[in-house]
Amino acid sequence: MLGTFAVGKTSLVQRFVNSIFSEKYHTTIGVKIDQKKIELDENEVTLMLWDIHGEDEFQKVKPAYILGSSGYFIVLDGTRRNTIEVGLKLQKLVENTVGKIPFVLLINKVDLKEHWEITDEDIERLKALNTDIILTSAKTGDAVEEAFLKLTRKMLK
Amino acid sequence: MDNDNPKNIIEFLFAQRADANKELLIRTNPAGIILEIIGNPRHFSRTNLKPDMPVTGYFPFLNTFFPVTKAKQTSLPRVNWEKLYMDMQLVCDQNLESWILFSDVTEEVNEVEENIQHDNDFTLKHNSKIKHFSFDNPFGDLNLFDIVTFLKTKEDKFVPLGIIPSWFEQYFPQLISTKSTEDLLETFPYLEVFLPHAKSFWETKKESLSGSDMWIENPVGEIELHLRAFATNKNENNYLLIRLLDHDDIPVSQRTIQKAREHQLLYEKLKKAEKKLQQLLYYKDKFVSIVSHDLRSPMASVVSIAEMLLTDQQLLSTMSDFNREIMQSMKEELLRLLEYNDRLYHWANLELGISNSNRKKYRLTS
Ligand SMILES: Nc1nc2c(ncn2[C@@H]2O[C@H](COP(=O)(O)OP(=O)(O)OP(=O)(O)O)[C@@H](O)[C@H]2O)c(=O)[nH]1
Ligand SMILES: [Mg+2]
Numbered sequence: 020m021l022g023t024f025a026v027g028k029t030s031l032v033q034r035f036v037n038s039i040f041s042e043k044y045h046t047t048i049g050v051k052i053d054q055k056k057i058e059l060d061e062n063e064v065t066l067m068l069w070d071i072h073g074e075d076e077f078q079k080v081k082p083a084y085i086l087g088s089s090g091y092f093i094v095l096d097g098t099r100r101n102t103i104e105v106g107l108k109l110q111k112l113v114e115n116t117v118g119k120i121p122f123v124l125l126i127n128k129v130d131l132k133e134h135w136e137i138t139d140e141d142i143e144r145l146k147a148l149n150t151d152i153i154l155t156s157a158k159t160g161d162a163v164e165e166a167f168l169k170l171t172r173k174m175l176k
Numbered sequence: 177m178d179n180d181n182p183k184n185i186i187e188f189l190f191a192q193r194a195d196a197n198k199e200l201l202i203r204t205n206p207a208g209i210i211l212e213i214i215g216n217p218r219h220f221s222r223t224n225l226k227p228d229m230p231v232t233g234y235f236p237f238l239n240t241f242f243p244v245t246k247a248k249q250t251s252l253p254r255v256n257w258e259k260l261y262m263d264m265q266l267v268c269d270q271n272l273e274s275w276i277l278f279s280d281v282t283e284e285v286n287e288v289e290e291n292i293q294h295d296n297d298f299t300l301k302h303n304s305k306i307k308h309f310s311f312d313n314p315f316g317d318l319n320l321f322d323i324v325t326f327l328k329t330k331e332d333k334f335v336p337l338g339i340i341p342s343w344f345e346q347y348f349p350q351l352i353s354t355k356s357t358e359d360l361l362e363t364f365p366y367l368e369v370f371l372p373h374a375k376s377f378w379e380t381k382k383e384s385l386s387g388s389d390m391w392i393e394n395p396v397g398e399i400e401l402h403l404r405a406f407a408t409n410k411n412e413n414n415y416l417l418i419r420l421l422d423h424d425d426i427p428v429s430q431r432t433i434q435k436a437r438e439h440q441l442l443y444e445k446l447k448k449a450e451k452k453l454q455q456l457l458y459y460k461d462k463f464v465s466i467v468s469h470d471l472r473s474p475m476a477s478v479v480s481i482a483e484m485l486l487t488d489q490q491l492l493s494t495m496s497d498f499n500r501e502i503m504q505s506m507k508e509e510l511l512r513l514l515e516y517n518d519r520l521y522h523w524a525n526l527e528l529g530i531s532n533s534n535r536k537k538y539r540l541t542s
Contacts, residue, residue: 024437044441046434049390049402052365067365075440077433081389083369099444136448 021080021113022094023105024073027127030157031094032070035167040158047072050084059171066171074105082116090121090174092166097126097154100136103145110148121173122150125166129154198280204231206272208242220278222258231276232384236408237315239385240419244272254281256316313338314410321419328378328414332357343420347395364418366391367405374407378414390421458528465524468517475514482507 020028029047033039036055051070056063069088072078085091093110095102110122124145126137145152151169155162200220203212210227217225221234232239237255252264261284265277313325319341326334335354345352351363361367370388377386388405395401406417485491486507492500 025441044434044438046437047392048433049392050366051392051394054365073437075437077436083373087368101444 020068020070020092020094021106021109022073022092022096023102024075026073026094026096026099026102027155027157028073028092028094029070031092031125031127031155031163031166032068034157034160034163036068038160040160042158048078055167057168057171059168059175062175064171064175066167074109080109080112082112085113085116088113088117088120090123090170092170093122093124095124095126095137097128097135097137098131100141103137103141107148121170121176123166123170123173124148124150124152125155126152127155127157129161130156130158200278202231202276202278204242204274204276206242206244206274208232208238208244208274211273215278219280220260220262236383236385237318237321238276239387239406240321240404241266241274244268244274247272254317254320261316311335311337314413315415315417318417322422323417323419326416326418328416334360334416337415341420343401344418347393347399347401364391364393364403364405366403370405370407374405374416377407378409381409381412383409385417461524461527464520465528465530468521468524471517472514472521475510475517479507479510479514482510 020032022028024046025044029045029051030040032051032053033041036053047070049072053068053070055066055068057066058064069084071080071084074080091113093106095106106124113120113122126142128135142152153162153166153169155166157163197216198219200213200215200217202210202214202225204210208231210225210229210231213225213227223234225234230242232242235257237257247268247270248266249268250266252266255262255264259282260280261282263279263281265275265279267275267277269275311327313319314337315325317339318325319339322341322343324341324344325337327337328334333354333356336352340352348363351360357371361371366388373388374386385406385408387407390402390404393401393403402421404419404421406419408415408417482503486503495503
């Protein structure tokens with residue numbers, strides 16, 4: 020899970036793994052790893068989800084965290100347009116570290132769509148990344164499962 | 177005690193013990209670089225202690241105390257180091273300089289050596305929890321620093337040493353026996369990123385410490401543990417240490433980052449609100465500008481009509497004095513209104529940043 024702080028990385032993992040959501044913001048300091056077993060097309064897959072602390076001036080994402088990964092999410096917060104910039108930077112970091120591995124772009128907090136700063140034109144431009152863009156909500160659970168399954172499928176290919 | 181005065185610190189520290197030959201006082205900067213050595217360094221380190229070197233180079237177990245982030249005073253637990261048993265006092269003053277007083281207490285400990293040895297012995301009791309593992313910890317009682325120590329064997333097995341800290345015993349009892357790398361990774365997947373790094377460090381045979389970043393474990397429910405791993409070597413052996421961090425140890429404390437990020441979010445929200453407000457103000461000015469502009473012409477026409485009527489002698493002669501006065505004051509009111517509207521128009525344009533070069537002159541005669 021990559022993205023700047025407070026975009027909802029931890030919330031998305033919590034929604035997916037434990038089906039819970041909290042409004043309270045408890046920033047992740049350090050790295051948190053969760054495990055989830057899923058059934059996918061009759062295969063049992065164990066996902067190791069690395070919830071990496073938010074990228075900002077306090078904590079930088081280290082290449083070492085990315086090295087062993089077989090896929091990743093870039094998470095943006097629809098209500099904060101400036102989350103795009105960090106997202107794109109992290110995407111570049113991964114590509115420069117491990118090359119082209121599957122990823123999915125998540126624009127989170129779709130339940131707050133009327134307060135979004137990220138516009139349809141922005142999304143149109145993000146399509147240049149050439150990957151799936153999924154609008155999620157960790158709060159309502161919208162498209163969360165779908166997003167994880169989508170990435171898993173891409174990783175298994 | 178008064179932390180501000182170094183003299184007081186020295187006096188305070190030396191007052192604790194009597195035998196100056198078995199004392200060593202080191203002053204370091206916040207990063208742990210030695211600034212001053214007082215006392216008998218030979219007694220404490222085989223290598224020659226020198227200023228300008230990191231104190232942790234000589235005493236690696238102090239590694240987790242640097243860099244210093246706040247003034248504090250700590251009595252460190254007794255440590256067994258290079259054949260010595262030492263007590264240590266750590267005082268960080270207001271300038272974040274650290275004073276570390278080492279006291280050799282080997283003699284005292286030797287008296288109870290037998291008991292200690294007995295305590296450290298293999299104690300696998302039937303039907304009871306394993307508390308100690310078979311081998312002594314060459315770094316001493318690191319468990320008192322919430323550190324669990326593993327010896328890494330040539331076959332990449334990990335053997336816990338010495339006394340197991342209580343947090344480890346409580347949350348990770350499955351690891352208190354010789355374990356393979358896979359077993360370790362199953363409990364601490366984070367080590368996947370640290371072990372390759374540790375491996376290269378073990379190969380250097382350096383006796384300093386190399387640490388990982390922090391990671392989080394949720395062994396049960398709400399419990400959140402922040403951990404760090406360290407690799408080190410001693411006498412050609414490789415060791416893996418895992419330390420439970422308490423709040424003070426987290427380098428820039430959790431609370432500070434949390435606050436900073438919350439402030440950043442709040443700031444972004446305020447910026448957004450301000451932008452909205454600016455937009456609203458703009459609309460208001462625009463509205464005033466348009467309305468006042470559109471009111472100008474009809475108002476000016478009405479003033480002209482009033483002026484025309486007031487110069488029509490024939491009409492005026494048909495009016496009573498009272499009506500004529502009303503007519504006159506009506507015109508004056510209209511003029512005042514026109515002037516007011518005009519000012520409003522220019523003010524709104526100023527707010528909008530539109531230059532008022534297109535200002536029209538109105539004849540304001542009464
Ligand atoms: N309305 C809404 N709020 C959300 C959603 N996802 C997360 N949040 C809120 O956004 C805030 C940040 O969520 P986190 O999951 O902690 O974000 P993070 O990316 O893990 O943040 P860091 O650990 O600081 O990097 C919290 O207050 C969440 O409750 C969502 O889908 N909708
Ligand atoms: Mg988080």
